[in-house]
Amino acid sequence: MVKFIFGIALLMLTGCTEQSLKNQNSHGLIYCAEANPVSFNPQITTSGSTIDLISNQLYNRLISIDANTGEFLPELAKSWKISKNRKKITFELRQDVQFHHTDYFTPSRNFDADDVVFTFSRLFDVYNPYHFVSGGQYPYFKSIGLDRLIKSIIKESQYSVSFELFDTQSSFLSNMATDFSVILSAEYAKSLEVDEKLENLDHFPIGTGPYKFKDYKRDILIRYYQHEKYWQHPVALAQLVYDITPNSTTRIAKMLTHECDVTPHPNSSQLSILADRKDIQVQKETNLNMGYWAFNTQKAPFNNGLVRRALAHAIDVNKIMQSVFLNNGKRLHSILPSTSWAYQAQVNMPDYNPELAKRLLRQAGIVDGFSMDLWAMPVARIYNPNARKMAELIQNDLKKIDVTVHIVEYEWNTFIKKLEDHTHDSVLLGWSADTPDPDNFFSPLLSCAAALSGKNSANWCDPEFDLLLSNALDTVNIDERKEYYFQAQQMVIQELPLLPIAQGMRFQATSSNVKDIEIKPFGGVSLAKARKE
């Protein structure tokens, strides 16, 4: 009896929902995201999982980079001009761009030069009322020194704006094209000032992008609506919903039950399950990224280069490549991935040699071994699909040289926040490039500025290394730049503040009826043109 009623109910339910979901499904897309967003303003975070959710969906930048040719493309700026001394860059802006109309803000004017001036002055001008809002940290911009580079931003006319720089910098335009350099609304900021709700600028976003913000429920969902008056093209999806699902197995299961239309970063081990299904496609893209093991170089015994080298010699990277990446990644031979134009394979790269590791530890005066913390990311990232497993392998390898490893894990956003306090011994982390410029692998990760802003997880600051980086940025001569980056790469492998491990492939599972999702080789994913068939 019970089973009978249950069976009937089940049949009834499945019968009617099939139809209803179809109606709702045709104009909405569900993207299973791996973490809560840290903020809705890309200026104040470098977390890749957050950037994926917000940057390309809610905002536009002045210029963008063509993924294939590496050339700059106009976006909110129609054109740009660089002065002869290369210290002044003038952007001519589009005139037909509208900001989002939402429940909490109705713009009265189109995008213009005031918005550009406001957006970038927030980063470095202490008199900007928003400079100290949300912590006043602009980790990406501080780590590349942009806050010390821009002298002034001048509104030339309503649709023309120029940046005056203290110094020439060859990566300036690339940085303007990153996912962090989005344009905010000055009018919205003014209205929040009147209401004295300044923090809302970063929590209730207003941008010019293809989708506008509707709702965010922590650990549950983010809801965007289509921006009806998007300047670039009509937006196909009426609704874009992010289902926040940190567990990667659950994400795949939801993919199989069609509760998700798109899932980023499936594990390599799950790819075979997905490959069997006709209704699911797996996209595979090469991506400029680097997974590394960073040592806190301000803490003993990791302040000793010999110890760092010993640890690097003690781990078997080939085993990691097999069991963590399942051979879907490339072993790194320098801090730069081999696809970068400044790449040079390093001869000095430590190989697997436990005997040498023991000898090095003895040279460093450590006879009985020691114990250390190893922080492992709780989420799958491109550069490290399973940090926990990698940590366990490292733990095993280090046991052979009498080093005891404690694996430490926190929730992803807490993890990132805690890393900035530099209390860790060592951490498994990585970096996905935002621009094809090689500087993107050095300044945000290992410069002294990055150590101050907390993003340099090796906490390493070497003035000599910083000088190399700034020399490389001072020139536009590609050969000269290469030469500086060769030296910088050698220095990193010589000193080993971090050990580059692997470059991962970016995987994304999508339902077969979902089309035109753009995965960029650098930076986040764009759903602007996404549609359902």
Added chain:
Amino acid sequence: MVLEYIFRRIILLSFMLLLLCVFTFSLSYLFPGDPLTNLSGVQNVSLHEADDLVQKYKLDHSMPTQFLSFLSRVSEGDWGISFASGEPIFKHIVALFPATLELALYALLASIVFGIPAGITAAAYHKNWPDKLINLFTLLGYSTPVFWLALLLIMGLCLQLGLLPMSGRISLLYEIPDKTGFILVDIFLSDVSYKINAFTDALKHLLLPTIVLSTYPTMVLIRFTRDSMLEVLEQNYIKTARAKGLSRSQLIFHHALRNALLPVIKQIGLQFSTLITLAMITEVIFSWPGIGRWLIDSIYQRDFPAIQGGLLAVSTFIILATVTADVMHSLFDPITRNQTHGKI
């Protein structure tokens, strides 16, 4: 008489709640880290903020004063700030608790609807094949761990057959404004065009978690109803009635049922604490956005203020539910009111 009984229960309730508050308060000191941070949820306190907070939380006073200030804050709804989200904990609890309550209520309802008739049937056909079948079924139900059953159902019905969704309360594409926090009620109150579709979708999402969560209490109720019914059927007044020639259904429905259900009513109230515990596991497996999943996430994230707040809310609720069930039971059954001492 009744009033006196209820008064005794209320005293007992207050005492229990006081003990719970003492325990919750002491957690701030027992958890690792600075008690000020654990109490307030404010991390990396700057010097001038620290002064304000010490004043607010009366940390420069004696323990009893601190506790009194804790009590007054709890009653005002100031439960501190979550480490993880930076938002007030009370707000989280208010937003999440209805989801758990909804799931638990439906599960309880399902277990009453299926458990009691099944128990009565088993007793009525004592030692016959319906009794044996139901007994076998309860034995199976008892011995199946919740998480295992949940995973089996997900594997079969969701992943293999694709009949039911495996997570959440409703497909996220349906936008239902939060009014009561009870999804079915909210859908009913909303003025969206896809009301019926949303309703069926929500039912579909509810089905598996409700089955999983109700399994254990259903088995308990079946056994309890059966035993209690058998006991009543052994009594002399039933034997007399049977001797007078009443049919089985007349016996059960007119004479035995009311008396047999009295202990069952009490049992239903007691099941609530088991239900909430099991709901936590169910919520995690079905990604049900309730307080259990939130509490377990908070434990994982070492979000001490959230753990404290969550524990306080859940325990208070269970104590309230148990005492309410007890009082209800005594209204139905006058004999229990004669207990001179409170007992739960």
